[in-house]
Structure formats: C-alpha cells, structure tokens
Amino acid sequence: MASKRAASPAPPASPSFSEVVEAEGHLIDSQILNVVFDTVVRRGAAFEVLKFSIGRSNDEPSFISMRISSATEQGLVEVLEELVALGCRLAEPQDATLKSADRDGCVPDDFYSTTNHRTLVRHRGHWTQVERQRMDAVIVLDQGRAVCRKLRDVRTGDQVVCGVAGVRVIPEFQERDRRGFAFMTNEISSERRVEVGVERIAAMIRELKASGGRIAVVAGPVVVHTGGSTHFQELIRSGFVDVLLAGNALAVHDVEQALFGTSLGVDLDTGKSIEGGHRNHMRAINAVCRAGGLREAVEQGVLKSGVMYECIRHGVDYVLAGSIRDDGPLPDTIMDLRAAQDRYASAVEGVGLVLALSTMLHGIGVGNMLPSWVKMVCVDINPAVVTKLADRGSSQTIGVVTDVGLFLHRLAQRLRD
C-alpha cells in the first residue's frame, strides 16, 4: 500500500513512506480539513496538498487530494487509519483486506475498528454499505453483506475487514441551519435560552412522528424526583414515545410514587423529606415482585398510574437494564448485561431520534449503539454530563443544560399546542 519514496535530498529524519488520499464534501464547514491537518502534524507525519478545489458557494462541495508521508511504515499506517475514520480514502481504489477470525471473540491485530458514521466497504470491485452501523465494532463480510459486529459476537472463521484499504467513511456534515439546530450542537451551556431549544425539539418530534419516525427515550430516576413524571406520562399517552430505555431505578421510583406518593424519601406532592422513605422503596419492589412483574402488577390492578403503567397501557416497549447499585431488582430488569445491551440495541434500531433525560450511564450506553445520523437530545442540569454525552464521538448530540422536570413540563405544553 505504501510506496517507498525515491531517494531524495531530504534530511536524514525525513519521511519516506507515503500514500495519496482524497476527500470531498463540505470539507471546510465540517472542519474536517482542519482535523486532518492536525492529525498529520500530531502524528509526526507530513502532508503535501496535490490538488484542492473549494466550493464556490455554500452548496458546492470541496475536493482535496494530498500526499501523506511518514518516516516509518507503521507511522504511515497509523495516520492513515485516523484519516480514513475522518472521511479520507486512499486515492487508488482497492478491495478491503479480509482476514479470518482465529478464535471466538477475537480478531486479527490490524482489524478495522468502526466509527458511527456511514461506512462503505469495497468487495470484489463493488462498494457495499455496512449494515447495523455503530462505533467500536468490527466489520464482517458475510455472504456478500458487510455488517458491524461487536467483538464479543465474532466467531471463529468470520471474515473480518483489516487495515483501511477498501474502506470509506462518510461523516455526517453538520448541516448549516437545517432544522436550525446547528446553534446548539456546540453550545453546551446553561446560559442559553432553553425555551428556544424546547420549541425546536418539539418541532423536531412532531416532524419525525408526522413522517412515521420512531422516538426512543432514555430516562433516569431524576425524571421522577424532579416532578417530570406527569409530563412524561402525557408524552407517552400522546404517542410521542415509541420505546423507553431505562434502568431498574426509574421503574422502582416510578412505582414507589404510584403506590406511596414518595420517591426515595421525598413526598412528591409536598416536597417534604420522608426519613423512612427507603422503606417505601423496598415495599414498591416487594409489591411488584409479588405480582410477578410490572405488566402483571398492572393487570392485577396493583399498579394504576405512572410512567411504567402508561407504557404498558399504551403498548410502549420498555427495556430495563440492571446496574451494580440496583435494589431488588424488579423481575422486569435484565441483570445479564450482555442480554440488556442486545435488547437496547435492537430497541433503538431504526429510531429517528433519541431523548436522553438525566441519565449519563444509560445515555452513554445508547450513544455507543447509535449510527451518527440519528440525532440525540441530551437534557441534564449538570453541564458536565451533557458535555460527556456530547463528547464520546457522538457528534450528533444536542445538549440542553436545564432542569429536566421543568423541561418536560414545557415540552408537553409545546406538544399539546
């Protein structure tokens, strides 16, 4: 792949392995060019621009061709791996290199590790789009189809894409002003006008539902603590939630509120702290366990209100994933985390929007599973949580730093209008 350069009068330490790469699209708007140059310099490699044409107006794409050079072959390989992940491709088209997995759950050392961007793989001269796109997976060629597979799901003999030849990544461009969301993606701050954000999120939700899209909500127990529950239930009843992804805690606090009016020690109608509140927490768990599960509790008339009740009554799918801090858990909570991850992943397949409400843990979990073209709205009162969710390679994230209870109140109002 790398061509040894002809003897040059360069200084001893000069780069001597090189490759020509190309990229096109909104290279400047998307800041890709900047990041590409940064990457090359940081890696101790060098770039030489061979050709560059800039889009003359906002609608026209740009094109660049550059020679990337590095002092070592390994260095060149590493910088190319980064550039391909950013959207560059080798100028000379080649088929992807396939190697067999020699053991379950393991792949060859030079495996290609996926991003969450749309990816194409070249096989027998044809470019195929990779299915089930997600980050941190490998690509397996299976009967002519290219599919993202988690490391642990790889089986001996699987044909795994290795290296960067024959791989093209098509990053999402941050489209200027489409839906007007550009403003928020880089603005994680509690000092921006939240009402403007709510309005647009409401518009986004309506638009998506109108076009038959599906919406997943990832929610933490804070939704209940902050009094957002009533408004969230309204969203469920109004058909704006297609799937609920949460943990054991949300469901327990929700049931506790439904049965006893408290949530971990706080009377939600008066806001007064109830010292013995944990007892209600445990009683709520006991009541659901006795019924045999949440659905059974609804059917038996034990559970008559709340978020889980509304989900069950309105046929909204829910997946509760266990965690090390869980009390109980409820019979519905999936404590085998491999199974929980798989259930989460199939639940978000095909959704058009994810709302993550006050839950870093489950929000990151879901973010890891999404392709980059699914928008994710993250709401949390803590700017650090929003930053973290927006940071983990999930460039598609829209962060809103605000009180989740009041946020849901406003969102429900907006969607009611």
Place this chain on the structure above:
Amino acid sequence: MASKRAASPAPPASPSFSEVVEAEGHLIDSQILNVVFDTVVRRGAAFEVLKFSIGRSNDEPSFISMRISSATEQGLVEVLEELVALGCRLAEPQDATLKSADRDGCVPDDFYSTTNHRTLVRHRGHWTQVERQRMDAVIVLDQGRAVCRKLRDVRTGDQVVCGVAGVRVIPEFQERDRRGFAFMTNEISSERRVEVGVERIAAMIRELKASGGRIAVVAGPVVVHTGGSTHFQELIRSGFVDVLLAGNALAVHDVEQALFGTSLGVDLDTGKSIEGGHRNHMRAINAVCRAGGLREAVEQGVLKSGVMYECIRHGVDYVLAGSIRDDGPLPDTIMDLRAAQDRYASAVEGVGLVLALSTMLHGIGVGNMLPSWVKMVCVDINPAVVTKLADRGSSQTIGVVTDVGLFLHRLAQRLRD
C-alpha cells in the same frame, strides 16, 4: 466576669476559669444545643449542665443552664463569644461594656462583632433592641439607641460595645412547617421537585404582598440570557417587585436585548450565536450614554422595552452596583462601591423577602446586609452557588437549584393564576 474556680482535685491541665450561661427556646429543634456542645469541645473547654428542662411538646420551649470552663481566661472569653453569638447569655445580667473608638474606622480589639440575628444590648439596666441589624458590624450606643454600624462608618469617640456582657442574641428558630418551607432549607439539590418549590414561593410572595410587605429582587444577567426576561417583566408589571438590585451587566444585556434582540452574542429569539455580538453590547452602552442614562433613554423613546424599562415605567426602584468586569459602565451604575453598598443597604431596609436570581456576587452582597428574619430565596442552576449563598451565615436562605429562565416562567404562571 470569669470566676477563678476553687481548688479542685482535678488533673493538672484541668479548666480553671468558668462562667455560667443560659439559653432558652426551641433548643433541640434549632440544633443550638448540639452546636453549643460542639463549640465548647472544639475550643478545648468543658461544659457541665446545671439545669435542663425540655419542652414536653412541640410548642413548649426548653431551658438550659450550664457552667462553661476553660484552662485560660482568654480561652473562656473566646468560647463565650461564640456561645453568645449562638443565643446563650451570661446567667448573671450585666450592662454592656462600652469603649470609645479612638480613631475613625477602627474599634477597640475586643469589640463585639454582630451576627444577623435579632440582638439586645443591656444599658443602664435596660435591654434595648439593636437597630439596623446586620452581620459583621459593631454595635454603637448613640443617645440611648443601639445601632449596627459598619466598621468603616465608625467615628472617633463612638461608644462601641465590647465583649459579650450585656449582649443577648435571639436566633431565628427554623420553625417547623410554618409556610412549609422547612423542607427546602436543608435540601439544596437539583433532584427535588422544583414545581412544589415554585408553588410555595408564589404563595409566599402573594401572602407578603397581601400584608403590605416589600420584595427585593437581586438579579444577574443570566436572567436575560436564559430567556427569563419576559417573565421577570411580567412580575414587575404585576407589582411583585419593589426594588431591583443588580449590576451593570444585567442592565446592559437587557438594553442590548431591547435594542438589538441579542444578549452578548446570542440572538434570543432564535438562540443562534452572533459572532459580532459584543458590538451590540457596546452599542447598547453607547446609546444609553448618549441619552444620559436609563431613565433619560426611556423618556427620549430610545428604550422601549425590557426589565429596566418596566422598572422605570412602574416606579420600581433600582440600584446598579459596579464591578471590575463591567463594560461601560452605564451612567446609572454606581462605581463607587462604598456608595453602592450604602444604596443597596437602604434599598433592602424593611423588605420582607429577597429573591436572588442567578447572581452569586450580588446575592452574597445582599445576604451580608440582611437581618436573619428576612427570608431569601436563591435560584441558580449551579448547586455550588446555592450552597455558597445558603452557607455564609445566612441561615434564612431557601435554595432552589434549577434553570432560572424556566423558573421565572413557572413563577409568573403561578402568580397569574
């Protein structure tokens, strides 16, 4: 004051200076007893309970009499200073010790430093209540009246209360459940139900206004950034704000929004960031300077909307205090901080409630000036700010961790109902 103890068979390092102090009231509920015991032990002193009677029910007061002992006279003095500040008094009544200030702005070394609690001073056998109660002041006896005076306002010859003899402090008891606010005072958290809090604050405001009370609002520029301005203006128009205490920034951002629709680089109707926004900031200042001030700008028709406009149109007094980070400043901003503090202090005299909205600096400034019986509601999205405001000896503070824009929206809705 301290009586040398009779020779005792105590160990060598045993305390040998002692004094009897008493306290009465809701000693247990208010946790005073706990703090008193802590103080004594921390100071290396000792206490011996001479008499204790507990209130038999919630309405009855308790009474305690204790002998406090310390190994050194200085140690005893110091522990007594703390105990008196907590509400204990010397069992043997004495007149307060008065000493002359020997220099402007200075007092004798053993001056009594005030708390913000109601304080009585004994002079010629009579107990007089101290006027203009505030913390960190000295007490001056002036023609039979006892008044809190800031150190810098002390003049040579002023009769200053020294030591703790003849001083009685009457701390505010955290009344259980009156107005139902107890729940929040110790609960600074973003996970509590904000709507419950808003409801009670609205009730508190209505009740106070109904009884002819006055309300001061201390507000930071975040009120404008977060879109809370419209709702705040509604509160002003509806007569719920009697005085506005702020800095230069609030006024400038408010004028910028009124004139250009932006606030430090963000278009408030679309939420989009405006790179050249600072220019509007400076133009807003220039426009007000040209008019000669905010009131003049309103009169000349330059300023036609916004928080400052509503204040001026509805006769709401406002005081703008300068700071080191101010641009401009506006002609209205008081850049002499001594004058600004004095103006703030007279503006809050007699108010029954202070609302501090997203401003740590001015919130602390006002908190320092208030007697402990004036309630202060602090709203900020950052729990650290709320904690800090609630911490500085201002036990009267009610903290609400939430988005100030949405908070004002809900508060205005509640007060409209």
Place this chain on the structure above:
Amino acid sequence: MASKRAASPAPPASPSFSEVVEAEGHLIDSQILNVVFDTVVRRGAAFEVLKFSIGRSNDEPSFISMRISSATEQGLVEVLEELVALGCRLAEPQDATLKSADRDGCVPDDFYSTTNHRTLVRHRGHWTQVERQRMDAVIVLDQGRAVCRKLRDVRTGDQVVCGVAGVRVIPEFQERDRRGFAFMTNEISSERRVEVGVERIAAMIRELKASGGRIAVVAGPVVVHTGGSTHFQELIRSGFVDVLLAGNALAVHDVEQALFGTSLGVDLDTGKSIEGGHRNHMRAINAVCRAGGLREAVEQGVLKSGVMYECIRHGVDYVLAGSIRDDGPLPDTIMDLRAAQDRYASAVEGVGLVLALSTMLHGIGVGNMLPSWVKMVCVDINPAVVTKLADRGSSQTIGVVTDVGLFLHRLAQRLRD
C-alpha cells in the same frame, strides 16, 4: 401494641392511638432528638416528653422517654417505623414478630426494612445482633441467628421480621473529634483545605493497616485519565489496597494505557488528544480477549504494567462489574449483575475502610452494601457526586472534593513518608 387513649377533652382531630418509646445515648450531639421531633410533627403525630435526662458533660449519655400519639393506628405504625430506624425502641419489650415468606423473593407487606446501623432483634426474650448488616434488606431468623437477607434471596418459608416490635437500632454516633474526622463529614466543599484531609486519610489508612484491617478501593476510569494511575499502583505495591472494586472501563483504560500509552483518545504522557484513540481502546480489549483474560495476559507477558497488573502481581483481589455502557467486555468482567453484586458484597465483608475514587455508580453500589460503622472516603472533583454518595443514608461518608489524580499523588507521598 398501640393503646387506645382514654377519652380526653381534646379537639376532634386529636390523636388517639399512642405508644411510649425510649432512646438513650448522645441524643443531642447526634441530632437524633431533633430528627425524632421533626419526624413526629411531619407525620402529623404528636409527642409528649415523659422523662428526659441530659448528659451533664460530653461523656455522659442522655435518656428520653416519650409518648407518641397519632389519630390513626396506621399513622402510629408509620411514625414508629421511622422512630425505630432512628434509634428509638418501644418502652415495653416484646419479641420480634415473625412471619413466613409465602413465595420466593417476596415478603409479607409489613416486613421490617433494614437500615445500615447495628441492629438487635429480640427472640424468645433474648436480644441477638443481626449479621451481615446492610440497608434495604429484610431480617430473617434462621436457627436462632438473625441475618440480613436481600429481598431476592428470600425463599418461601423464611421467617421474616415484621413490624417494629422487638427491633432495636443502634445508630453510629458521630463521635466528636475521634480521629478528627468530624470536620469533614458535614463539609462537602471544594474550598476546604484538601491537604489536611489527605493527611488524616493517610493516618487513618496507616492506623487501620497497623491493626490488621482491610481496605477496599472502588475506582472509576477517571483515576487513569487524570494520571492518578502511577500513584494508585504505588499504593497497591505498598500493600495499602486489599481489594479493588471497579467496572469494565477502569480495566480497559488501564490496559490501553499499559499497551499503547493512551486512555480513550488522550496520550497520557503528553496530554495530546489522539483522534483515533477508540481504536486503541478496542485493541486493548482484543488483546486481553485473545489472552483469555487479565491474569492470562499477565502470565503470557502481554500485560506488563498498570493497575490490573499490580493487582494480579501482588495478589490483590479484584471484582469488575459490568454496565450497560461497556465495550467488550473483558473476560474478567462479570456481566451477570446479580453475581457481580454478590461478589462485591463478599469482597467488602469485614473491610475497615472503603476509598471511593471518582465513581458514583460503583460508589453507590458499594455504599448500599456497607454497615454504617465502616468509614467510606469519597473523592471526586464534582461536589454533586460527593453529596450524592454522602446522602444515600451512608452517614459514614467522608467527602473530599478535589482532583483525584493530584489527590492520589499526595496520598502516595504521605504514605511513603
């Protein structure tokens, strides 16, 4: 249990069910009296102090006897449940009420839900201390022994303690000044002097190790990100860590740093961000999977440094619990959360101190499992995390708000001296 009161001339809504309860100990210091009174009033019940004797000095205990009255029998039951959890006991001694569990994982509705405080149960006239004390469990009487059992571990026929008769809770008193830690327990703030805290924690660690005690460390991946890893490894090598409780992420980041010098996209020696860093993350997982696990990776010479390496080389037990956000996971990570909770619980049995470093999730998980007499030090740069850890009924928590990397640096220095 509750005696109907004789007809009284009280107003119509007056309480009519009552019970006498007693408590003794450092009632004032521990603020128990205050909380007891609060609880009674909040519950709409009433108290009448029958007898009270106060400790005359700091070393003497106090004693109280009160009649608690409520308008309804259910109201009385509920307030008594809270009072018993706080350390009160019924004045008239009775055996605990035992009822059979009628179904696996379920208990009778009026089950006694445990606190994390030392608890005694009266059975056939004798008081027995409950074993495996932890919060949010039930108490099962099994061949004369009383044991805490998690709801999910209850089996049909188990004899479960119900109601509050025959139950005594002995809360930990916050001992004034023993080890001098009192100062920090209520002081969660980034503005306190951290170096003083580090010094005392070092003293506590040394003292505990000198007396043969065991120390558990709960650590999040931030320990690696912030460069605390080297110092943490020193603590392990020096024998200050007996068990490590963590998640998959800590181990993966640690291995990534050991193999590639990066941690999720940041070169840890230069601090420079590596765009392709996730690839190293996945490669690290692949390398450990290929070896068959962490121990195997060490034995095969694949893994030659890092936190996990030091644990394995120095025989430090480690438990890695899975979560919904995990990549991989490593073969060592326990993805069945029931098993993970059980392994965590047995790992912390008998430890004398827990250090929770930058991990809310696992910190809360461990906190739930500890009896209240095991001290827990929580270090995090985010005050909200420290507050949350200190809040969940874990009154034994010492919070330190600081940079965990620099904290470990200073702690290792102190322990080296």
Place this chain on the structure above:
Amino acid sequence: MASKRAASPAPPASPSFSEVVEAEGHLIDSQILNVVFDTVVRRGAAFEVLKFSIGRSNDEPSFISMRISSATEQGLVEVLEELVALGCRLAEPQDATLKSADRDGCVPDDFYSTTNHRTLVRHRGHWTQVERQRMDAVIVLDQGRAVCRKLRDVRTGDQVVCGVAGVRVIPEFQERDRRGFAFMTNEISSERRVEVGVERIAAMIRELKASGGRIAVVAGPVVVHTGGSTHFQELIRSGFVDVLLAGNALAVHDVEQALFGTSLGVDLDTGKSIEGGHRNHMRAINAVCRAGGLREAVEQGVLKSGVMYECIRHGVDYVLAGSIRDDGPLPDTIMDLRAAQDRYASAVEGVGLVLALSTMLHGIGVGNMLPSWVKMVCVDINPAVVTKLADRGSSQTIGVVTDVGLFLHRLAQRLRD
C-alpha cells in the same frame, strides 16, 4: 463602499449589495474559513469564492478572495463588520473613516468596536498598529497614533474610527504544537491529566522569566481556603509573580490566616470549622485599618506572614479591587471601580502571562483588558468557571479544571526542581 450589483437573472429576494473581501494566513488551521462561511450564511448573506490557494504544507499560508453579497446595504455592513473582526479585509484598500465624538463618553453610532486581536488602521495611506489593544473599546486617532480607548474615556472631539474601511484585524493563529499547548485550549475537562498541564505551565513560566517577561497572577480567596497560600507565597519569594491582582477578600482572608490561623471560619491547620470565624475576619480588618493599611501593618510588625506580606516584602505590585460583597474594606482596596479598572489595566500592560486562580469575577475583568497574544491560564475546580473564562472572546485561555490548592503545590514543586 458597497457596489450595487448589475441586474442579474436572480430570484426577487436575491442579494444585491456586495463587496469583495480577502484573507490570508492559516485559514484552515485557525478555522477562520469555517467561521467566515458560517457568519455569511447566518446573516442571510451569500459568498462566492473568487480565488483560493491552499498552503501545500503546514508552514505555507492560504489565501482567499470572496465576494460577499446581501439583499440590503445594512445587511452587507453588518456582515462585513463581523468578517473584519474575524480577519478579513476589504479588497480595495481605503483609509479608515474618522468621525468626531460629539459628547464625552459617547461615539457616533457606526463606531468600530475592537476585538482583542492585533489591529491595524489605515490613515493617509499608511497602516498603523493600534496601541493598547483590548476588546470592546473604540479606536481613536490621536496625533497620528491609533489607540484603543474605553467608551467612558472618549472626549468630545476625539477622532473615532467608524465602519470597517481601513481596518485590518490579525487574529492569533492557534499555532499547532508550539509550546505544546494546543492540546489544552480546547480541552476543558477535569478528566485530562493535570500533571502534564502543570509541567507545561511551569516550563512556560520559566521560559517567560528567562526571557525577561512579566507574570501577573489574579487570585481569589479560595487560594487561601484550599491551603494553596503557602505554595503561592513560595512562588512570590522565588520571583515568579510580578503583579498580584485580587479583591478585598483575598487580602482579608490572607491577613486573617496570618493573624489568627483561620480563614472565614475554618482553622486552616486542622480543617476544623470555627463557628465564630467571622469575628476573626472582622478583627483582621480592624487590625489593618488600625495600622493604616497593609504596608503599614507589615512595617509596624503587625502582619508577619502571608501572601500580602510576601508581596510587600518582595516588592510585588498588588492591586485590590472592591466589590459589592466586601467586608471592611481594607484601606488598600480601591472602592472606586473606575480607578480600580484603570489600575488593573496598567498593571497588566506588557505582561507575558496571566495566571487566574479561582476567581471568575477578577479573571473576567482581567481577560477583558488583555490583547489576544497574552496567554492566560485559568485554574478552577468548577468547569463552568473555566469555560466562561475561556469563552468571552478570550481565545488565548488555557483552562485547567483542578483543585487550586493541590495545583499550586505541584506548580511550586515543579518550579523548585
């Protein structure tokens, strides 16, 4: 300035006022191109790239020439104002437009509002560099020299630059890797390795001092609370601090610690909270007032240690600016904020580095005064403060989220080596 475009077959709403602008330099690396395009689109204007040449390697500059068009003349003016601030210039060179200020403290409406970047003004065909560069000022031409002047310092008759003709802004390019600081400028996070940051800041300080540069430190009282004082004093004694900018609070807390060993209620050697701590605070103020000021207190032997003491003994200039929350103040504190701002501004003139330690207020104040080529290191445990300081147009800011006490400890160690 704007040329009406020839009749074109464009749709009715098409732009019809246009201007050609040029820019050169590291246009891609600096993301200027991206921001320029964004600005144009956001403003509803359009751009047409006329010429673009890209630097072939990292060292070569790029060049662009574009036609900017807008539907209205006012729209064109506004977009040009933004583009010039970003580093574009009108292609056709013109002299700057000068207008007379018609009133003290006021300028013509179309005044040019400065950025903090190096700026040139064209006067009589010559380009002159603007002196005393700072943001949010106006440019006055005075005897052939161009000078930044604050609005309030403008006097009637001053010749003020208006519009954007004849103005060139030369933004600081974020130089890739020089001093290796690039990594931190965009990385405000508590999860990055602070020790790496400390090492580089130490190198930067040494380098600057070696080349005769001056260093200003802006410090909040938290420096004292967190125990950073000793280490800060070491920096002063070692000559690493040339000027100290602070508020009244730092000095009072410092004196309180020096005289009484406490800082607002906390004994700094034991970390124990002192309830009566405010008294020491007031006594510290009284002691300095009695002496006549800090310098006098040092000379009279009243003040014998601390930050202020070391400044005075080592001839380090200090400026204390007042604020609304100040107690006292000390005689040294400048309560006239106009004077304080002027003193701050002259103190930072010519400094090569500013260290802002845990003070948002004074940090922003100083940030406003600095030209963009003076680096500013901001240290705070609260990420929001660091973000805010880095945000206000001060692109030169290096943010470190960490414990300021431990940070100073490490920095002093590093500078001692």
